Amino acid sequence: METETKPLFLREVMEQPRVLANTLAQYVGPGYRLKMGRPPLDEDGIRRISRVYLTACGTSYHAALTARYLLEELACVPAVVEQASECGLHQQLVGPSTLAVAVSQSGRSRETLNALEAARRKGAATLALVNDATSPLARAADGCLTTLAGRVLAHSSTKAFTTQSLVLALMAFRIARARGLMRDTYLEEIQALGRIGETVRGTLAKCRGQVEPLARLLNAHSHLFILAKGSLLPMVYEGALKLKEIARLHAEGYSAGEFGHGPLALAGPDTPVALMAFSDARYEAAAFKDLARSLRSRRVPLVLFAEDGPRKDVELLTMADCAVLLPPAPPRLRPLTAILPFQLLACALGQMKGLDVDRPGGLLNGSRVPDENGGHPDLPAGSPSGAARGALDS
Ligand code: M6R
Secondary structure, three states, X not given: OOOOOOOHHHHHHHOHHHHHHHHHHHHEEHHHEXXXXXXXXXXXXXHOOOEEEEEEOHHHHHHHHHHHXXXXXXXXXXXXXXXXXXXXXXXXXXXXXXXXXXEEOOOOEHHHHHHHHHHXXXXXXXXXXXXXXXXXXXXXXXXXXXXXXXXXXXXXXXXXXXXXXXHHHHHHHHHHHHOOOOOHHHHHHHHHHOOHXXXXXXXXXXXXXXXXXXXXXXXXXXXXEEEEOHHHHHHHHHHHHHHHHHHOOEEEXXXXXXXXXXXXXXXXXXXXXXXXXXXXXXXXHHHHHHHHHHHHHOOOOEEEEEEOOOOOOHHHHHHOOEEEEEOOOOHHHHHHHHOHHHHHHHHHHHHHOOOOOOOOOOOOOOOEOXXXXXXXXXXXXXXXXXHHHOOEEO
């Protein structure tokens, strides 16, 4: 039971099992049929999508990145993700057969709204993924999907990220089905998503104690690189954002493969490197070990995030100065669980430094469009209305 004295940030982290289960229940019907709230396209329109363009800012941008892998892998549809503040280059690819998805917890980020409007002018079907179905972004889009993250009070996003990533995964499955690409294995994956609440609860419980020694190690340093591969990359970008914002640690998420092409020069005894070494592929596991050996030879403090269980890589573990072991999760759930230790770590390190984790102060004034209800536009907001709950069975 969370007490009132806990920071809002931590309370929202611990709410994730419940809000993820609620969000899932909104979209997955009996027999694992997928429902879409207010779809921007009919079945035929979904079939004819030639490209998905996703746009967002900050944490929501990292959630949008998780969708790219799924859309291309499951639904075989090319997907580009553009930071709304950089909206331009990829908009050249947007046209009438594009589905443009704008992701925003508040539904009020000015740049995300502008990017959605630009895509609409190019003839794209527009979809808002928001936590507030009454927000300007939801009203501006042809269709709307909502997360059921509940009221967001902490300034730094946690439950918004995981619920957005979950809905985007379901959207990818839904597009795959409309395009006749729904394989039997996908059904099993959707069933695995059905256990998201308990999986996330178990991961939070297992990681909570483990992040304390890691926070102590990082408290002695000013920089951190966090490396991953493939679909886990958005998690290290988001993990680095949380550490910057909440714990004022200069952290960078980076591709493990790219790290050896220059940035390795910065790693040394004063700059720890964390590896998110979840791997089923033998060549990847070998590459992680080579990298770990090279870092050890430079006396780089090495941190490991890995899965526990019989398949854990003992050789890699023995090279680490500090490790956080997560319970094993089905591959499709990993992106949703892999972010959790970073949220807990950011909170533990921020508190260790005596920071107010509920007031990180990293949001530029004026970044939100005004709130019609008179609230301050730059404060987090968003309580989902029931409007989008009347989901249409498809
Ligand atoms: O409400 P939005 O999702 O549009 O907000 C976008 C970003 O400002 C937001 O995700 C920000 O990066 C987070 N609060 C950081 O924790």
